[in-house]
Amino acid sequence: MRRSTTRRLVSALATAAVITAGLALPMSTASAQTGSATGYASQNGGTTGGAGGQTVRATTGTQIHQALCDRPSTSTPIVIEVQGTITHGNTSKVSGPGCETADGVIELKKISNVTIVGTGSGAVFDQVGIHIRESRNIIIQNVTVRNVKKSGSPTSNGGDAIGMEKDVRNVWVDHVTLEASGGESEGYDGLFDMKNNTQYVTLSYSILRNSGRGGLVGSSESDLSNGHVTFHHNLYENIDSRAPLLRGGIGHMYNNHYVDLHKSGINSRAGARAKVENNYFEDSRDVLGTFYTNERGSWEVRGNVFDNVTWSSQGDKNYPAGPDPRSTTSVSIPYSYQLDDAGCVPEMLGRIAGAGKGNRVSDGDCEAQEPVDPDPTDPTDPTDPDPVDPDPTDPPEGVNLSIGAGADGSGKGGGTSYGNVVDGDMGTYWSPSGSTGRISVKWGSDVTVSSVVIREASGAEGNIGSWRLVDHDTGAVLATGTGAGVITFGPTSLRKINFEITSSNGTPRVAEFETYA
Structure with missing residues (x-):
């Protein structure tokens, strides 16, 4: 059921992060x-x-x-x-x-x-x-x-x-x-x-699988005395619903992998508030929202990936958060924790979640490369409009919002810096630590962006192959295509935008990642 994709875990030691740096290994059996x-x-x-x-x-x-x-x-x-x-x-x-x-x-x-x-x-x-x-x-x-x-x-x-x-x-x-x-x-x-x-x-x-019901917090709409519950680094697989069902109280869900949820996933209702961060939702339906009641809950969403997720229409007793999940509340978390990139989660949990895995854990330092779209220009795929203008010399009108913004990414090649893509200087650049990777521009508050210009450094023209442009906080794909240039899409309010290079013709060198309203 899962898409045939390749995921690579990227950190200081690349895939070794899962074997050594990324995991504490106390022993093979507890x-x-x-x-x-x-x-x-x-x-x-x-x-x-x-x-x-x-x-x-x-x-x-x-x-x-x-x-x-x-x-x-x-x-x-x-x-x-x-x-x-x-x-x-x-x-x-x-x-x-x-x-x-x-x-x-x-x-x-x-x-x-x-x-x-x-x-x-x-x-x-x-x-x-x-x-x-x-x-x-x-x-x-x-x-x-x-x-x-x-x-x-x-x-x-x-x-x-x-x-x-x-x-x-x-x-x-x-x-x-x-x-x-x-x-x-x-x-x-x-x-x-x-x-x-x-x-x-x-x-x-932990692993929860092959069940009609994953679990609940609160047995009825009047049982609201439960809460302060954390779900992290768990695999939910082949579950009908309740992943979990949260009535009242606060739930914190981060770095979980949800795959093959048949009816619904995180069901926040009866005044519940869910903080949903850096999870990977895959091949599932209605993974977040309020379902089967008009007593609605709320959610804060950041850094999640929605991979082949379908959403029902809103109606009586049915309030899905998608297809463009947005935060409806803000949840303050009192404890410290480290987030792995959502793209790392499926492969990581396949190695360490569940009983008999030596109680291994993540060090919270895993970064991910997104799956490669095998044909990003396929005209039969409505998600691939190929909206790139191959001529980057005619940028959109207005102010480049990237100047003065922050930047980060999945990794950087020697001698390069994330900040080089937002400094307005074509003589500096960022390169990924491998042939593919992610570079992001971020702001301290919401900005509206409707176009992007990706400029390659001198001597590296044509090295960028296929790519995805993603709203980091919601996981929504704004555009896909090939090559550098001007990228346009519908006006989107966001705080962080990712340019994910999923294939290349040489070492990519991004000199500027410009953003415009």
């Missing part, structure tokens, strides 16, 4: 908890799980319950290292002062300071869900939870792979794989659900 909580789970006092407590090994669900129950109190820190397959047959209720457990579900109820981490050859919870209720400071890492059902047989946790409800605080779920084998009609519910006053949660470096 041994106890690794890393520190990120996103909103790092707030409200932080999330440390069972750090500092006893480490216990478990190969059955009953042993997990026993480890909880054997603690002196419900708050005594504990790290439970799990290996093997947890099933209904080996998950029984255990009683004790440190627990309230039940058969057929991993029950983390009225407890705190617990880490559950897969180790050794891995941990799989097969048809057994993980239920967190009235608990805080919980970490779940490096496990697979699959095929948890709410109807049929056997059932567990209301059909949620991981479910949180009633006064839950500070949960970090990291490097997990959550999967089903269908939707509600096949007996499954959500993969990652939060409701009834659940706050300060982060889901990171």
Whole structure:
């Protein structure tokens, strides 16, 4: 289903960024908890799980319950290292002062300071869900939870792979794989659900796939006590909807890859506010908006890529953000974080997201080259109007808005600078670190641009091959074509514009990247 494209990860060490500089490599298989909580789970006092407590090994669900129950109190820190397959047959209720457990579900109820981490050859919870209720400071890492059902047989946790409800605080779920084998009609519910006053949660470096419902934050339009949730570096694949459904509160979604979303994706409703940054949306429908209700939410969008995304028409109970997603709110984030380029995300997450990947993470320094359009001049492709004037000597009238603006890019060749394309000097230039790359002009506030002039340095004329001109914040493609020159398009309000060189006939040298109203 995915387009046949080539993506290259570009940073200081090019593709090696994913293997060395771009990833921390603690070990091939996790041994106890690794890393520190990120996103909103790092707030409200932080999330440390069972750090500092006893480490216990478990190969059955009953042993997990026993480890909880054997603690002196419900708050005594504990790290439970799990290996093997947890099933209904080996998950029984255990009683004790440190627990309230039940058969057929991993029950983390009225407890705190617990880490559950897969180790050794891995941990799989097969048809057994993980239920967190009235608990805080919980970490779940490096496990697979699959095929948890709410109807049929056997059932567990209301059909949620991981479910949180009633006064839950500070949960970090990291490097997990959550999967089903269908939707509600096949007996499954959500993969990652939060409701009834659940706050300060982060889901990171995880895979959610093959389900009708990715997950929700808030069980109804009146359940608005949830929020402060971060979703970053996750893969959502083959999901009908709820990626996630966000009711009320704040959600921060960055550097996720959404592919094959059938009905809708990020569904911000009932006053929710979503900050949606540097995600890659691919081969999907209605990936952002308010859906199935007139109680609308809002969103802030920046740096996302929309690759083969289709949008429905706005109507009653249907308010898609596209086809030209724009911010409808502003969301302030209280924690620090580093953004990878959206174009890096698919290949990166293919290497590091999910259980059994060594808990590897990005260093936030990955930059990307966009896919090459195999025929940018194809007249049958309505997105390729080839709007370039091959004669750059007759620029549009008016002031060059690039003078005094900022500039950055995907990488730069030796002796060149991003700023050289906005200095008004044809004697200076920028070259990419390879044969292709991105150069951008940016402003501190919105400007309206309707034409661009790309000028090549002396001696490099004709080196630029195919290119795309992109609104950086929305991912909208403004124009495509080949060669340098004058590029015109509909007036567009933006803060950053990308000129992405996707093929070349030699080393590109861009002397000036001029912009005009």
